[in-house]
Amino acid sequence: MVRFAALLRRHGLPVTPEHVSDGVRALEQLDLADREEVRTGLRAVFASRPEDFATFDRAFDAFWRVHTDADRVAEALAPPTLPEHAPPGLERAGRETLALDAWQEGGEEDGGDEPVGVPAASELEALAARDFSTFSPDQLDEILRLTLKIARRLARRISRRRRPSARRGRIDLRRTLRANLTRGELIDLRYRRRKRKKVRLVLLCDVSGSMDLYSRFLLQFLFALQSAFSRVETFTFSVRLTRVTDYLRARSYREVLRRLEAVKDWSGGTKIGESLAEFNRGWPALVDRRTIVILLSDGWDTGDPELLAAELLRIKRRAGRVIWLNPLLGNPSYEPLTRGMAAALPLVDRFAAAHNLAALRDLAGALAL
């Protein structure tokens, strides 16, 4: 059992010593001649989410065949085909891959005509006004750090704004009674205010082609802000929708970047409507009146604009607020004329850019209900 547990652990299942002893105890309760019964029994002990079932079954088949067919074990163990825990992207990410290379090109191109003589109020302000895509890769690191710094400061401000004021709300009987115990009369009333629920955020980020860079910045920014929210749920989409909330639990933004790299699907084109439909089907309960839904996309949609409008309406009906961020809006000559964008605009509560630090800072002000 210990070795079986080690095998599971090697394949990414979070197995603890307690699991092992439970496994042993479970075996005492199971009919060892009944393979399926042992399988379902041990699965109940070791695999704690449906996504783990496939891994468990593979490991189970491989391991409990040891005495009959040793070769198959080696074969089954050789390729650790585990998309979630050992994504291929991890291996090749010595340096940030493709997308970053693209940034490099863009950066150098524009880096030449950097406005050297702009008489900005401060260096920070100048940086804040510059489009993310105009930075070179080593500058990006610096900018990202700056973004996080600003985000942390904003997070403190948002949470301070929420502190309830005294002397309002319902009477708190528990504390009132306590305070007046020795008086026999309820003189000193204590009040209680309904605990204010924090806002929930749902992020839907376009990671196709040119949007990738902006998505990363937004994700980083909002992730640093997350203490101000009760929950941040994050999805990325291009052609398909992927829930990346769990990938973002990493400590450092570098690791987050690497993990994002791993979940990225590289196929071209964006199907916003389909992705939203997938979101509505798969996670309907994530959106309620206390939720702000943020969609980041340039609106270049290869899908059906009617579907986009229908699905967006579905979200809008349930959400507290819908914000569409479009980095192209940072360009003064841009007009939202793509069919997808035109269909979506009437349904959006706030349409803003997210192409530079200043825009992100403005966004933070709109994240309260």
Add this chain to the structure above:
Amino acid sequence: MRDEIRKIQQLMEAADYVTDAPVATSVHLATTLRKPLLIEGHAGVGKTEIAKVMSRMLATNLIRLQCYEGLDAAAALYEWNYQKQILHIKLHETSGRSASDEEREIFSENFLLRRPLLQAISQPDQAPVLLVDEVDRADEEFEAFMLEVFSDWQVTIPEIGTIKATHPPHVVLTSNRTRELSDALRRRCLYLWIDYPDFDKEVRIVQLKVPALNQTLAREVTRFMEALRRMRLAKVPGVAETLDWAHALAALHADHLDEALVSETIGAVLKDADDIKRLRAEVAKSGLGPMLATP
């Protein structure tokens, strides 16, 4: 198969719950290893029902804690009955008792409101089944609090003292996966995932729960539901909806499905205007045939 598991399966069937080996095995392990059983699955596949059947099977009480956003320790564990306390103080104002006597009096068990978790701990005769329903709706802080209670099954009330469970309850937690539960919680539980039942199992469920429905119709209804679940609707109907529909059809004394009947009763199954519109369009286009065909 182990006799105990077969027996559980029989007991569950006897309690009108159609089950299969994984469910019975999990219930068996949960009751013998005395670990909480975490059940996840789509809405309406009978997660809550398992706890009810378990309590019937073990002939014990079912205590239910329904979770919601903002649920806190007070609402789950205990509260003092303040109104009664104030009344008591008022009534005995002139009795001249000392304040400390008074305090001892009003913070006694008579004034304690036992909420589900405390009830579950203080059952005198035998271990109850504690159902923590839709635990994904509660906040993460509450999850942590619950884990604390589950770990040693004792609760300290400052005014009374520590209450330790004589019979730690059998715990069943259900979740619809609206949010990911913490790993800490998952680690402490046995896990059971319930999927939509296959055709035969669902037919059996319908026949068991709605015996008034004839067999042809039961099979038609089940086929139709299977087709619906393949349609990628906004709100995919579960077994609960199948049964609602079956009850509705039985009440109408229907003996087979036709377009008019489906159109009149579909409100029992689909709860979203767009979904209904989609189904109507589908049926108008190609009739009921494809919905009732064997896949």
